[in-house]
Amino acid sequence: MKGSITSTPSCADQTDPNTISVAQALSQIESKTISVKQSVLLPIRECLGRICSESIRSSINVPGHANSAMDGYAIAFSDLQIDLREGHITTFKEIGCSYAGQNLDAVCKSGQCIQIMTGAVIPEGCDTVIMQEQTEQRDDGLVAVDSNHRLGENVRYAGEDIKQNTVILNQGDKIGPADLGVLASLGIAQLNVFRKPIVAFMSTGDELTSIDKPLEKGQIYDSNRYTLFGMLAQLEVDIIDLGVIQDDFHSIRSALLDAANKADLVITTGGVSVGQADFIKTALEDIGQPDFWKIAIKPGRPLTFGKIEDSLFIGLPGNPVAVMVTFNHFVIPAIRQLSGATPAQAPTVRAASTEKMRKQAGRLEIQRGIASFGVDGQWQVCKTGKQGSGILTSMTRGNCFILLREESNGVEIGDLVEVQLFDWSQI
Numbered sequence: 001m002k003g004s005i006t007s008t009p010s011c012a013d014q015t016d017p018n019t020i021s022v023a024q025a026l027s028q029i030e031s032k033t034i035s036v037k038q039s040v041l042l043p044i045r046e047c048l049g050r051i052c053s054e055s056i057r058s059s060i061n062v063p064g065h066a067n068s069a070m071d072g073y074a075i076a077f078s079d080l081q082i083d084l085r086e087g088h089i090t091t092f093k094e095i096g097c098s099y100a101g102q103n104l105d106a107v108c109k110s111g112q113c114i115q116i117m118t119g120a121v122i123p124e125g126c127d128t129v130i131m132q133e134q135t136e137q138r139d140d141g142l143v144a145v146d147s148n149h150r151l152g153e154n155v156r157y158a159g160e161d162i163k164q165n166t167v168i169l170n171q172g173d174k175i176g177p178a179d180l181g182v183l184a185s186l187g188i189a190q191l192n193v194f195r196k197p198i199v200a201f202m203s204t205g206d207e208l209t210s211i212d213k214p215l216e217k218g219q220i221y222d223s224n225r226y227t228l229f230g231m232l233a234q235l236e237v238d239i240i241d242l243g244v245i246q247d248d249f250h251s252i253r254s255a256l257l258d259a260a261n262k263a264d265l266v267i268t269t270g271g272v273s274v275g276q277a278d279f280i281k282t283a284l285e286d287i288g289q290p291d292f293w294k295i296a297i298k299p300g301r302p303l304t305f306g307k308i309e310d311s312l313f314i315g316l317p318g319n320p321v322a323v324m325v326t327f328n329h330f331v332i333p334a335i336r337q338l339s340g341a342t343p344a345q346a347p348t349v350r351a352a353s354t355e356k357m358r359k360q361a362g363r364l365e366i367q368r369g370i371a372s373f374g375v376d377g378q379w380q381v382c383k384t385g386k387q388g389s390g391i392l393t394s395m396t397r398g399n400c401f402i403l404l405r406e407e408s409n410g411v412e413i414g415d416l417v418e419v420q421l422f423d424w425s426q427i
């Protein structure tokens with residue numbers, strides 16, 4: 001029989017009129033995601049990695065007093081300038097010693113100096129510290145200093161680090177180790193941070209077996225719940241693992257409703273293609289407001305996004321690499337926003353490709369790569385090998401994603417490509 005079939009667009013096509021761009025998908029996620037509202041007051045150590053929900057101003061200067069950056073002698077600089085000729089030496093009479101943490105009750109007059117330790121308050125009458133190694137203790141008990149110094153040398157001024165009443169944290173800032181130190185230096189013991197978003201996730205698929213059971217023919221072990229657990233565990237979220245749900249409309253429907261009751265974000269894997277057993281679509285249409293997207297990205301083209309009641313829903317594809325790629329690209333920004341964080345892009349570096357990479361313009365291709373810092377001081381990168389969306393070991397072998405942008409027509413050896421180093425804590 002002669003003839004032809006009219007094929008519908010699929011992930012085998014480079015360009016599909018029904019696809020949306022990665023940028024469009026991201027902006028839709030941004031417009032529909034609402035941050036958690038509630039915040040909790042926690043001891044600052046427990047705020048590490050959390051998102052600040054208030055604006056914090058300094059109530060004091062840090063440091064609180066001008067103090068010495070060196071062990072040495074505190075003097076009045078004007079004493080040195082009395083006769084500023086090349087090689088001129090001024091001698092000072094030492095009248096005391098200022099230690100860190102002590103408040104020396106002494107006033108330094110002209111011709112006098114005070115020995116001072118690092119961190120000690122600069123005594124009254126002094127404005128300059130000459131480091132010990134640049135002085136000479138004479139037999140006559142005087143301290144000799146040459147004229148080769150400048151005003152204010154080795155003095156840390158009050159408020160040099162933080163001035164009183166400056167904003168040191170804004171709502172939406174992520175608290176890092178340095179922030180803990182800054183808060184401590186201001187004597188702040190507790191901070192208001194947003195509560196952690198609750199994320200529920202499940203796998204769908206009749207072929208999935210849990211790892212404590214033997215595999216029957218045609219079955220596979222459910223690996224997605226483990227990669228998802230790993231990626232989520234590195235973020236500041238509370239996790240609910242809802243297990244494996246069979247490819248059945250009613251099971252999926254009730255699992256999704258249950259998940260939406262418990263969580264701010266519900267993530268599923270699998271069941272979002274056009275197969276007979278892909279029930280995510282029908283279940284969601286019944287209970288939520290879904291958008292079904294074909295995104296111009298490889299891997300990870302089919303993705304479902306929407307709401308079930310007040311919860312956000314993201315239906316990731318089933319293939320294990322597509323799960324990790326789409327999680328990194330779409331779920332992390334959504335979680336960042338849910339957490340109340342100010343948007344931030346994961347940093348990328350440019351690396352010279354050590355191999356040719358085939359690609360047609362049209363979609364963003366995210367390959368797994370091995371990046372290294374070359375002896376020439378430039379990043380270089382190669383692919384991990386086979387790039388199929390089921391080849392999860394490409395993620396374990398690699399240390400980065402190679403982002404080949406929509407417009408790219410392939411890469412020649414030596415071309416610069418954009419590389420995003422793996423770091424799931426980037427939120």
Ligand code: AMP
Nearest residue numbers: 203205222223224270271272273318319
């Ligand atoms: P689906 O979109 O449900 O058709 O899934 C696509 C493919 O992804 C399936 O044929 C499986 O090979 C794979 N897959 C789906 N879910 C999982 C899972 N939880 N763990 C490992 N592989 C999976």
Ligand code: MG
Nearest residue numbers: 204205270271
């Ligand atoms: Mg499936």
